[in-house]
Amino acid sequence: MLHAYVRSGTGLTLLQPAEPLDAALWIDLYRPLAEQVEAVNALGYDVPTLADMEEIEISNRLYMENGTYYMTGVLPGQLPDGSPVAMPVTFILDGKRLVTVRHHAPRPFVTYPARADRSSSGCTSAERIFLGLVEEIVGRLADISEGVGRVLDATAAQVLGKTASGNSADLETALVTIGQQAELMGRVRMGLLSMDRILVYHRAGTGQDREKEDAGTRAVRSAVQRDIQALEVHADFLTSRIGMTIDATMGMIGLQQNERVRLLSVVTALFLPPTLIASIYGMNFQHIPGLQRVLGFPMALVLMVASVGGVIALLRWKKWF
Structure with a gap:
């Protein structure tokens, strides 16, 4: 042009x-x-x-x-x-x-x-x-x-x-x-x-x-x-x-990204103690304290919930959550 x-x-x-x-x-x-x-x-x-x-x-x-x-x-x-x-x-x-x-x-x-x-x-x-x-x-x-x-x-x-x-x-x-x-x-x-x-x-x-x-x-x-x-x-x-x-x-x-990782870490920390308790009572041993009790299962559930509550209290005290 x-x-x-x-x-x-x-x-x-x-x-x-x-x-x-x-x-x-x-x-x-x-x-x-x-x-x-x-x-x-x-x-x-x-x-x-x-x-x-x-x-x-x-x-x-x-x-x-x-x-x-x-x-x-x-x-x-x-x-x-x-x-x-x-x-x-x-x-x-x-x-x-x-x-x-x-x-x-x-x-x-x-x-x-x-x-x-x-x-x-x-x-x-x-x-x-x-x-x-x-x-x-x-x-x-x-x-x-x-x-x-x-x-x-x-x-x-x-x-x-x-x-x-x-x-x-x-x-x-x-x-x-x-x-x-x-x-x-x-x-x-x-x-x-x-x-x-x-x-x-x-x-x-x-x-x-x-x-x-x-x-x-x-x-x-x-x-x-x-x-x-x-x-x-x-x-x-x-x-x-x-x-x-x-x-x-x-x-x-x-x-x-750090916030997402922090949330994942908190979730992992919350479920770690209940997982530990469930793992212990899931062992294939004959003699485990409380295994034969009628209230053993409810006690394990209460213990799991209590462990989660304890972790939450610790995280809030540390101001991490």
């Missing part, structure tokens, strides 16, 4: 079918077809394949070719079936336009075109569109982090509250929820790291010619980098909270 955008007034609008592709300021390739890749390649770009984008070598992620930046980062998003993933996205940037290549759907690529004119960088040039899109991505990562924080608040209240402490199903559900949030924070941290590396590389490239660099874009880039650094600190805090909540959940599960 190919979406091409041109400047319209102060914002961005989709390129009309009758207009040539080279008029676009931003070309977004989402799971592109072969003919769409060829059309963009004809403009002088080398559109990478998914295999190229997934290479972990730094030389394949961040490089410049014929004055064009090729910058690849890993961002959280969704596959067409709705599955959450973290996959690479490539930003191709030169003085004429921005080309983005992706095989999943990060939400900022859907929301940014409608509010490009409201970003701090504006959308008057390809570089400003790039910085505005990065700003939108960082904002989305911040929203996800806040969502994780809210889920952790609710889960921690459930785990540490009185209502959930006696329900193992709730604790197991909470443990699954915390694991999902941990995975989500892992994707957020990867996105923040990717955006930080991309901006550092872009800054180093444009920094070679400070006179031609737009002071406004430089300020926006610095502001976005500060936001990334703050979000990284917040991500560390949320990660520590996730670890604490997991420990609390496992502790509650352990307490429940």
Whole structure:
């Protein structure tokens, strides 16, 4: 799928079918077809394949070719079936336009075109569109982090509250929820790291010619980098909270298991003396005291009940039951 955008007034609008592709300021390739890749390649770009984008070598992620930046980062998003993933996205940037290549759907690529004119960088040039899109991505990562924080608040209240402490199903559900949030924070941290590396590389490239660099874009880039650094600190805090909540959940599960073992131990202790008495009078000996008495059986039953009562009294005195 190919979406091409041109400047319209102060914002961005989709390129009309009758207009040539080279008029676009931003070309977004989402799971592109072969003919769409060829059309963009004809403009002088080398559109990478998914295999190229997934290479972990730094030389394949961040490089410049014929004055064009090729910058690849890993961002959280969704596959067409709705599955959450973290996959690479490539930003191709030169003085004429921005080309983005992706095989999943990060939400900022859907929301940014409608509010490009409201970003701090504006959308008057390809570089400003790039910085505005990065700003939108960082904002989305911040929203996800806040969502994780809210889920952790609710889960921690459930785990540490009185209502959930006696329900193992709730604790197991909470443990699954915390694991999902941990995975989500892992994707957020990867996105923040990717955006930080991309901006550092872009800054180093444009920094070679400070006179031609737009002071406004430089300020926006610095502001976005500060936001990334703050979000990284917040991500560390949320990660520590996730670890604490997991420990609390496992502790509650352990307490429940200990309670069950304690109850089983109490039941075992209650029936141990009657079992001992029954075992003694069940021995196959000729001479056992009281064996021939008429009241022998009732006396044995009374003795069993008395032993149970004695064990209960002992446990309550020790405050074990």
